[in-house]
Ligand SMILES: Nc1nc2c(ncn2[C@@H]2O[C@H](COP(=O)(O)OP(=O)(O)OP(=O)(O)O)[C@@H](O)[C@H]2O)c(=O)[nH]1
């Protein structure tokens with residue numbers, strides 16, 4: 001998601017920084033382009049208007065245009081307003097209640113409620129140490145309750161035993177009783193999918209709400225449905241009352257409009273993003289990081305957290321210390337990264353987070369990079385001598401031929417990997433510029449918690 005919008009915004013704003021001086025006319029012209037880009041991304045019209053007007057006002061009103069770096073300042077203004085549009089701060093779930101905390105999952109048919117129920121349960125267990133019970137109230141679709149039971153089996157999360165013939169209200173009561181009796185911290189109620197205009201099902205959801213008295217009522221919406229997702233959220237909020245939204249399928253090619261309009265139109269915070277079909281594909285929603293990603297500034301913090309969740313503590317510390325001491329990134333580091341990459345879901349997953357990597361990501365997509373390629377690259381590094389791994393400058397033609405032969409690949413493959421290492425070295429310099437404290441602060445607590 002966001003690739004198209006991100007590409008356009010980066011282009012428009014990049015042209016502003018390319019010049020020394022900026023006039024009001026320059027800013028106005030750029031904002032017209034921003035407006036078109038946002039509309040093309042399916043952001044709601046009133047939201048677009050309001051956004052571009054505010055940015056323009058801020059950019060023209062102050063001393064921005066007379067400053068030394070007007071283009072940079074305008075980008076900062078766009079960034080800050082984008083963060084505000086996206087919701088300013090991440091909003092956590094409110095689970096600080098006398099247990100069990102009750103979470104009600106709502107949404108249209110096929111939006112991802114059941115999958116997200118399992119994802120959320122895993123998240124709460126693994127990251128927040130909660131004992132979680134899941135219960136399916138879906139008596140509409142055949143085998144819907146079994147679907148949740150299967151997910152429970154896969155993830156090791158407890159599910160409420162299925163009793164044939166029970167109504168959703170009866171199941172809800174039994175789930176709460178069980179959660180109290182067996183001392184669960186959290187109980188998540190997965191409801192039946194419904195059509196927006198299906199009043200009977202809406203009323204059923206309202207009845208469940210009245211019985212369960214949820215602490216969180218989360219709407220699961222499909223980002224691919226764009227402005228419809230926003231209308232759905234408004235509708236549910238009016239009928240049932242929501243505390244938050246989970247936007248799924250942001251791994252697809254949705255244009256991003258739903259994420260950008262949601263807060264402004266519904267007044268409700270997005271709390272999580274669904275990023276794939278697997279049960280670990282759930283991310284906390286961070287407006288500032290998302291703004292950075294949209295503006296092509298990368299999302300180094302999310303990257304670091306994602307890495308922290310899947311790399312081991314000692315390796316991570318060693319790599320961090322080395323970079324922060326200004327050490328160069330060598331083939332040994334690359335080999336470790338390649339292994340970690342495979343664990344983190346391959347290149348696509350990683351590249352989305354890195355500064356300025358949008359284009360490279362496209363190229364990689366075209367080149368069909370997958371896990372086999374990762375293994376091939378590991379083989380190339382495996383054929384190098386220790387000295388070669390430490391010093392890329394040693395790799396002249398004869399050595400490259402030897403390495404290629406050893407790994408069973410072409411010299412061109414070796415060259416590609418060398419280029420990749422040089423690219424990574426450049427990128428790591430950027431990360432270093434973030435400064436030690438910022439980098440460590442993001443990385444260490446997470447690792448400490450897992451280590
Ligand atoms: N790519 C991707 N697929 C997802 C995501 N979330 C859910 N899905 C897929 O969407 C499909 C429907 O998911 P469910 O969780 O069954 O949806 P539901 O809302 O419970 O559906 P009903 O109960 O029939 O209303 C499944 O194939 C999921 O794997 C996501 O974030 N990304």
Ligand SMILES: [Mg+2]
Pocket residue numbers: 113114115138144190191192193
């Ligand atoms: Mg379901």
